[in-house]
Amino acid sequence: MIDTIEPDGPVPKYVQLADILERRIAAGELQPNKPLPSEKYLMAEYEVARGTARRAVEVLRDRDLVFTVPQRGSFVKPKAT
Amino acid sequence: MIDTIEPDGPVPKYVQLADILERRIAAGELQPNKPLPSEKYLMAEYEVARGTARRAVEVLRDRDLVFTVPQRGSFVKPKAT
């Protein structure tokens, strides 16, 4: 079961998606140093445009939850010690 | 002589290219079970980016006109009996 994105709510889609992914990280479903779903996959899974998926990941970078390697993917940050 | 792709028209380039290839199939120039031009060749021939060429072929798959064999190419589907 996946969380769904509300199209007409007050919260922008890219924030909703970032929140969803953050929950998936917190739940341990997305693990440290493992890749997030690709932009393409996020587009399909959550039915958003690529720009929206990218912005969501950008938010997660700003939240210091993931890092991105060009042409490789975005990865969950290992928990700081 | 090849059809040309209009850059600024209302029809997306990838659709235009798909249409061109469909006509080439219908005309018998591209024959059943024979390979389409490779993505690389389509890029050069029609001066489009690889993503555009790929999307065009994807359209032809959706139209059930071709099938793709990974690492081999895309081939014109034999006419159904």
Added chain:
DNA sequence: GTACATTTGTTCGTATGTATA
């Protein structure tokens, strides 16, 4: 068997244009 070229598959980076709220 090895090396090389070809081809599709996948990923992120970037820019532009359109539409809507």
Added chain:
DNA sequence: GTATACATACGAACAAATGTA
């Protein structure tokens, strides 16, 4: 005017499988 969101289209890099020399 600004922010959101979508679609198109370019580029770049690397992976993996296949076929050939």
